[in-house]
Amino acid sequence: MLNIMKKYDPTASITDIVDSIVFGPVTSRRGGRSLGVNILPPGKKVCSFDCAYCMLGRTQAHSGKGAVGWANIDLVEKGLIEASEFLRKIKMEIECIALTGNGEPTLNPEFYDIVERIMEVRDDLFSGVPVVIYTNSSKVCERSVMNGLAMADLVIAKLDAVDEELRELINHASNTPPVKDIVAGLRALRNCSNGELAVDIMLVEIAEETNLDCLEEMSEALLEIRPHCVYVQTPTKPPVKTSVKSVAKEELIKSASVIKEKTGYDVYVLLGMNPPMPIAVLATWSG
Numbered sequence: 001m002l003n004i005m006k007k008y009d010p011t012a013s014i015t016d017i018v019d020s021i022v023f024g025p026v027t028s029r030r031g032g033r034s035l036g037v038n039i040l041p042p043g044k045k046v047c048s049f050d051c052a053y054c055m056l057g058r059t060q061a062h063s064g065k066g067a068v069g070w071a072n073i074d075l076v077e078k079g080l081i082e083a084s085e086f087l088r089k090i091k092m093e094i095e096c097i098a099l100t101g102n103g104e105p106t107l108n109p110e111f112y113d114i115v116e117r118i119m120e121v122r123d124d125l126f127s128g129v130p131v132v133i134y135t136n137s138s139k140v141c142e143r144s145v146m147n148g149l150a151m152a153d154l155v156i157a158k159l160d161a162v163d164e165e166l167r168e169l170i171n172h173a174s175n176t177p178p179v180k181d182i183v184a185g186l187r188a189l190r191n192c193s194n195g196e197l198a199v200d201i202m203l204v205e206i207a208e209e210t211n212l213d214c215l216e217e218m219s220e221a222l223l224e225i226r227p228h229c230v231y232v233q234t235p236t237k238p239p240v241k242t243s244v245k246s247v248a249k250e251e252l253i254k255s256a257s258v259i260k261e262k263t264g265y266d267v268y269v270l271l272g273m274n275p276p277m278p279i280a281v282l283a284t285w286s287g
């Protein structure tokens with residue numbers, strides 16, 4: 001059966017697999033009141049990773065090969081136009097347009113052209129609203145993907161582990177470059193983009209291993225990338241795999257403090273559904 005993609009659905013949720021291209025407004029911790037843009041096929045998760053903690057469940061396809069129902073430039077534009085009409089009717093303004101949805105957006109074969117069109121539509125219909133792209137960083141080394149990411153106002157790029165074995169355990173990365181190439185790719189993105197780059201680290205315990213033990217190596221990678229800021233978090237929903245555990249709040253704060261100390265960057269902690277909190281203030285807050 002051919003999957004039919006709705007252009008816009010105001011009722012879809014950011015934490016579920018969606019059947020629409022544009023959805024929301026939804027409330028996100030980092031973007032506030034956001035319109036989601038899903039450029040992956042409807043109704044299933046397509047991702048180059050299969051993270052043990054993914055809130056969308058297991059990956060159903062690791063690449064775009066053979067997938068049907070990709071969002072294209074015109075459908076994305078139509079979805080954004082419909083969303084702007086809906087928002088006008090309910091007299092609501094948004095704070096962010098976020099490329100997120102059913103997996104990894106850079107897998108869309110028309111990724112660059114779609115981002116370019118989103119930026120144009122944003123200028124026409126949502127002037128001043130930032131466009132944010134969430135990526136797992138797996139395709140950042142590809143020139144057209146890097147150029148697409150470089151158009152966004154903010155890229156939030158996942159980097160959970162710099163050790164290959166640990167990355168395999170946490171992210172189950174499929175057919176992706178070695179971590180050192182991804183670090184170099186993120187560095188190149190940082191240098192060629194007019195927007196900002198944030199690195200997003202999910203701290204977990206899994207099968208008696210944890211990325212809590214690798215903060216030194218992670219900090220070295222961050223110093224190479226030079227992001228504008230770093231987010232540190234732990235899963236808030238029960239993970240897909242029962243062998244995965246969230247880390248305790250105290251560990252999260254301690255780890256963020258270590259990264260802050262070693263890099264000097266702006267480091268934010270994401271706790272539960274609260275907005276990001278700067279570790280520089282949080283770590284010294286005595287209440």
Ligand code: SF4
Nearest residue numbers: 047049050051054136
């Ligand atoms: S990269 Fe994101 S969408 Fe893909 S498996 Fe990991 S958490 Fe899920």
